[in-house]
Amino acid sequence: MEPFSLMFGFICLIGGGAAGWGLNNKLLNPSRQSSTIESLEESKRIDDLIQQNFNQINEKLTKLSINMEYIKKYDIKMEAVFIANEALQGNADLIDALEKLAQFIPENADETYLPQIDSTISSLAEMLFEAISDLGEISPNTARKAGLLALSSGRTHRAKSLFESAYELAPGHSTTLGLLEHVSVLLGNKLDQRHWIEAQIELDPDNEILLRKHAHLLVQLGDDDAQKDVQRLRALGLDTPADRSLLSGLMARAGSMEAALKDIDLALEEDPFRAEDWLRRAEILMNGEDHSLALESVNKCLELDRQNGEAWALQARLLSCTPRLKEASKAATHAVALGSGGIELIMLKADLLLTLGEEEKAEETIDRALNEHSEDGEVLAAIADLRLREGRFTEAWDILQGAPTGSKNTQLHVVEGRLHLITADRTRDGTDITDQQLLSQAQMSFSKAIDMDRENGLAWLGLARTQRLLQQLELADESLTRAERLIKEDEPAVWTEKALLCLDTNRLEDAQRHVDAASINGAGAVLSYIRGNLSARAGNLVTAKSHYDEALSIDSSHVRARLNRCSIYMALDQEQAAYDDANVLLEIAPKSQLAKIKRAEALMMMGRWKSALDDLRDVTLLAPHHHQALTFTGACFIALGHPEQAEGPLNEALRWNTDFAPAWYQRGLLYLDWEKPEAAISDFSAAVKADSQHLDAYL
Template identity: 40%
Template sequence: MDPLTSGLIALLAIVIGGSVYALQQMNERINQLQFSSSSNDALIEDDMTVLSNALNDLIDEADASRRLSGSDTLLKSQQLIESLISGSKFELSSFNISLRNLLSLFQESTLEEDMKRLDSIRRELLTNHIQIIQENNVEMKSLFGRNDVQCRNFSFICNYLGFRDLALSSLLESERIAPRHENTLRRLAAIARESGDDTFLKTRLDRLLQLYPDDPELLRERAHLLFRIGDPDAELDSRRLEALGLQNAADLALLAGLRERAGDPASALEEVNEALQENPEDSNSWHLKARLHYVRNEPGRALNALDQLFSLDRQHGPSWTLQSKLLSKEPNRLEDALKAAIHAVALGEPEWILKADLLMQLDRFEEAISSLQSVLDINPDNGLVRAHLSLLHMLDDNNQAARKILVESSPSAWECSEMHIQKGRLVLGEADVARDGTGLHDRGLVKGALTFFDTALSYDRESALAWVGRARTLRQLGEFDEAEVSIVRASRLDNENPMILAEYALLRIDQGEISEAERLVHEAETSLSDKDVLHYIRGLIAAELGNYPEARRRFDTVLVQDPKHVRARLNRATVAVLMNDHSLALEDSELLLKEYPNLDLARLRRAESLMGLGKWEWAEVALREIIERKPGHVPALISMGATLCALDRAEEALPPLDEAIRLESDNPNAWHMRAQFYIEQGALPAALADLESAIRAEPSHMESLLHAAAIAHEIGPLDRAESCWRRVLNLDPTNNIARTRLEELFSKKVV
């Protein structure tokens, strides 16, 4: 082996030996580090355990601090409970303090969430308190006084914890304190549904419907409930849903069931006839037979059945009432109808109004008044009779007596819809007399009448008369859509009352639907006994259509039968002015002012009549009376300008016309009259400007269109004149003046 090789081998051995040694040293170091790491991990784990235990101790202390917050109130409550359980004497004052402290954390709006978050300590304490209340028969009013909110909260807590009886008694106490609280009533209704107590449920539904009389779900539930317990009033709620237009299939089925239960008249008649064959001396069966014939509109057979009944029993009061109603439909038997009504009243039937109405039909007004007054002498709180007595005085044009009867009534007499309806009628009458020169009613009075009709509906939502009154007030206020809703509801409640159709016709006239108004009047004509109403409405329709002779004839007919008919006379005066019969208009307006000195519309008609008769000085006096009473009376200011122009006092005519335009810049008559003033003064450009303003205010104002075209024709240019005449023809294609003038313009253009 050469020296080089030996050297290399020795060097390799040294390197390998060094590497092995280094690896051994590194391995020992790694083992030391692993041991050190394990030791450190153990130390860290021990430290974390200590820290965790300390943190848990802190949490427990914080939780304990939270649970026992409030100056040891919970500890004191716990001590109180323990002392009572161990036999200590029950003291209400200390127990009440403890209970109220526990309940102070609950809010009515978040009760369910509060109970879910309730800790075990408080839950147990509340349960113990409730058990002690039960064991000691503690009354709710001694715990909570007059606090209905705490009663409701406590009821919820009791129910949540399973103490149903105590929950109910607490809720009943809340209802006693606040009988009309919605939440209380709804919770009680829910309890009643769960327990199946129909009587209890009906009471709460009744009270909820006093709060929300048109709530369809409440109405529907009560209707089904009443049907279930056999109460015939179920049909009232079903009819209210029908009137609201909210009937569903279930409601219709319910109504069918009600009518089936009530019995079909034809089937019922067959049954009663069989009963009479077996026992022909049963007066009640004869009465039922008569009623069924009455329902079937068979008056002759009904009267025959009553004759059979009276041969058996002449002291059957309801039968005398039925006979009176049957005979009252025959004009030549009103005396017999009255005798039957008197007999019914003598037998104890409350048919005083039927008797009074028959006396009125026989023109025995004083006896009618006396008969109703005698009832009030015995029972002054009878609101139904008092309202009707007031109505009779009102129909006799004695509004002062009618008002006095209502004023003298006690508060209990007002607890019926009829009193409020009659008060609404009187206020509407005052508004009718207080019409201004434009024919508009006093809005304050009409709104006052509306409140009375609304109050009447709060007592009886099924009063068709109240809905009609509401419709009339809304119509006079110009709220036609709302008025239609009310009149439709009235017709659903009483589809046989022709006066409802008459009011509907008046609404259609105000809406400009004349053909529909005519249809309604024709429909009412077949059953409305008061033909004066029909003549009056047909007069209004004729006036709207421009048929003034027919309108006057209708108003004449009304006034022959009722000379005190204010609106008929007022409308006849208006029609007379339009027909240039100024003498008749003057006569009617003077008669109206004699009876109603504050009727400004009659004052204006008088002034217009004097103007038409050429009595300008007297017209000025009449107009100044109106303007002094109401300085901003625009129609009077316009007429004053025309009157002063006619009196050749042009310098005085302009100020009232300027004032009328200032007050009502959209009044075409004011602009047109001032244009007439400028024409008189020869200021044609100014006149044309005012006429254009009138046309902008009312594009169909024919007089302004004609005058504007005439001035443009005179002063030019030709294109403008042609445009003005074409505006006339667009509105009235048959206007000969406009056609002639246009031909003249074409001739000028050709030349």
């Protein structure tokens, strides 16, 4: 029994006892019944007794009131119950009373907490909801908790209204979104349920439970976008046999080719002059990879309707896979002129014209598309990607920088990230400070792409590459695994990136295996570059050089292959060849500080110390922290007979990197020249400590 009920009964018991005692004395006393006239003394005595009893009752009630105040003070729940009762009687504010009851709901309570709500609290809340016509302005937390109270009392629509108020005041609260989803399920509103699940996925895009729930709901709604959820689960490595079964069912539901073909053939038997039916038939056959029959059907369509742009687009796609490239080019031209096929046909037309040797017309096609679709992110991304693949990086940057803010899409961010990687390759100086600044921009672009489309495999691949270059190797492995699950299995770029990651983690056998897997789908400059790195790691410098030669014969602009070959030349004492490679690098990438370092190193080997100093000054001017350039500067001053100018750069080099053995060694030589043997021995010891393989320091 509740404390309030106990106290109320106790008060009634005391009052009833007192009244009964008074009546008993008044009615049942024989002396009074027999007497017709009561004496004043007797009456006064009775009045005194009654007054005494009432005083006792009043004293007990006062004590009881004090006890109640004590209970209210130390039992918050009891206080809330009293305030709610007073509010219902008009003696307190209804909203305050509701807030008092709501405080017993935990901050992040959801629908699973409903069975734990006290029945008294729930009943009082229900009565308060009856009495309250307008809740007015309340905090989002109070609105959410009050919504749970409404749910506990069976007021689903009132709960929905309260949860919506909480959402308007704090739209990013995950618990509120979950409760709104729960209410939509109770009300049987699947569209609302979808909306609130998708809002939760925006906050937590890789939530396994939400993705699976969303997929099943979309299946119920007949929406094939459910495939995206299952693909994301697969990319996360969280897909189950049930998920794979769901995906299979979705693909089957997308339409059996035989059944679809049968239906369209029946329609054409009834009316063979419907051009759109012939086009539909061609599309079905093309999806079934029966290209010859698809071409026949699309030709029938064009016989009936020469202005059918989609038919011309389909014919162009089909013919582009055959030797009939001139016909394919004409079909693509018709499709583009009729505004059909989108950016895919524009790019196909340009590619066909290039293949046919009509470069000027191809350029006109691209320029026209750029002018006519200057606000279309998809078009801008495709053309920027083309310029990037052509090595026309400045034009690609111009397209990206000119893109309107609202046109930015996933592919634009991916292209931007790739351009940042190329820029980093061409301007990096080999130090963590500069290289991280350059690579962080690429990382930001790929992350933006992933935020927009988490099923974009190329974005994950780009992020993996960037993380590897930043030496975030565990993150790179995770991103690469995700990319591998989203990109088709025979994509060489995934295998080459896996090989490069294995190289960075000293798993050389695995790197070789991944290179072999990538080579199944054709050779490339990157594969030869990786093979060169593997040979160099094994100490086979001549073999490494031959692989770099091969890489540069395929792609003469491959910066890293040429840098590595330059190093190999110097290791083989072929300083002139190294110098020539460094010059070519600076023609390709004039801002490459690494190329200047390599050229300075080659010049030092050739004894051209002043020329080397010129390159080193350029590097340290842009990167004062470049410990290698500072060390080489010191070495040049020593060789030129200016040891007094060498100590400063060497000290600076060691300030930036105390583990750089060549700097310790060069300063040790300087101290030997100054006849400071103890200081020299100390520096040589530091060099050996920094690099136990530094033989010159040992000697």
